[in-house]
Amino acid sequence: MTDELLRPSPKYKPVSLFVTCIVDMIYPGTGVSVVEILEHLGVEVRFPLSQTCCGQPAFNSGFQDDAKTVAKQFLTAFAGAEVIVTPSGSCGSMVRHYYPELFADDPEWRDRANWAASITWELTEYLVDGLGITDLGAKLPPTKVAFHHACHGYRLMGLGPQAETLAGNIDGVSMTELKGWDQCCGFGGTFSVKMPEISGAMLNDKVKNINAADADVIITGDASCLMQMNGGLTRQGSTKRVMHIANLLAQGLKPTK
Numbered sequence: 001m002t003d004e005l006l007r008p009s010p011k012y013k014p015v016s017l018f019v020t021c022i023v024d025m026i027y028p029g030t031g032v033s034v035v036e037i038l039e040h041l042g043v044e045v046r047f048p049l050s051q052t053c054c055g056q057p058a059f060n061s062g063f064q065d066d067a068k069t070v071a072k073q074f075l076t077a078f079a080g081a082e083v084i085v086t087p088s089g090s091c092g093s094m095v096r097h098y099y100p101e102l103f104a105d106d107p108e109w110r111d112r113a114n115w116a117a118s119i120t121w122e123l124t125e126y127l128v129d130g131l132g133i134t135d136l137g138a139k140l141p142p143t144k145v146a147f148h149h150a151c152h153g154y155r156l157m158g159l160g161p162q163a164e165t166l167a168g169n170i171d172g173v174s175m176t177e178l179k180g181w182d183q184c185c186g187f188g189g190t191f192s193v194k195m196p197e198i199s200g201a202m203l204n205d206k207v208k209n210i211n212a213a214d215a216d217v218i219i220t221g222d223a224s225c226l227m228q229m230n231g232g233l234t235r236q237g238s239t240k241r242v243m244h245i246a247n248l249l250a251q252g253l254k255p256t257k
Contacts, residue, residue: 007118010130014044016081018074018095018120020088021053022223030223033250034087034123040253041133050077056094059102061190068109071102075112083130084120087246089153090189090222092122097156122153123246124162124221135169138252143170146178146215148206148229148242150222154182163221163245170252178218179209187228207232210240218242 015038019031038045055070074095078084086092099113127133145167153159168175186192186202206229210218220226220242229242 010083010085010119010121010126013082014046015083015085015126016046016048016078018051018054018078018084018086018091019047020086020091020223022227023087026227027223027244030087030226030244030246033244033246034085036250036253037123037127037136037246038085040136041127041131046081048077048081052077054091054094055102056091056098057190059094059098064102068102068106071099071113072109075099075109075116078116079112081116081119083126084116085123085126086120087123087244088222088224089122089150089157089159090224092120092125093152093156095120122157122159122221124166125157125159128162128165134165136166136249136253138169138249139171140173140248140252142172142174144174144176144214144216145219145248146176146213146217147181148178148185148210148218148220148225149182150220150225151184151188153221159221163219166249167219167245170249173248173252176213176215178213178215180205185225185228187224189224192228203228203232207236207238210242211236211238213240215240217248219245219248221245 023031035045052073053070054074055067059067096117100117103109103113121130147164149160167173184202185206186199192199226242226244233240
């Protein structure tokens, strides 16, 4: 397992941002927020222009050869990286956990996959566990937040406490709990396409809990969950919305008027 390997410290190194497909196409502002947070901390941010998908949709669908083709492009694009940071536990877990598995029988690419796994961090994990930063000095008007912890990040990468710590240390933010905070939103990548009825039922449960939550905003760490839940909320005419943790943190760093 890659997490058992000794991971080099990410401190004092430039970061190569892996922005992910959904952030790039649907939530580019989240990518901008990540850059704003890192630059606020004095971290040099690089953006490999040849980056594409991590290959997870093909991998989860059983198309190993196609997943390898896409993963090789990722490994080539980030060949010069010292630290890779992504605002997605889902994509981060693909690189960290499944790249070594994908290339286990491919000596030519196995070492590169293990190397990429060892230097890849999800954003909040990078800030809290990698840099040891738990308070960005952010400030917001009184805001009550609750968390939806996305499946891959929560279950495969141990994410959740890091984002809660960062949000809880924003001046003006108070924390509350979302019922079913650890339950899947129903997206699951290709799952929502292959099993739309089950996906929709899971989403309805999540939207019901969001609407009932005593919170101004729901926070999550994956743009795929963001897309799924906000889509469901919009279709039901709800005024509640879900926000990426990066957007919340970056918003708190902006000067108050």
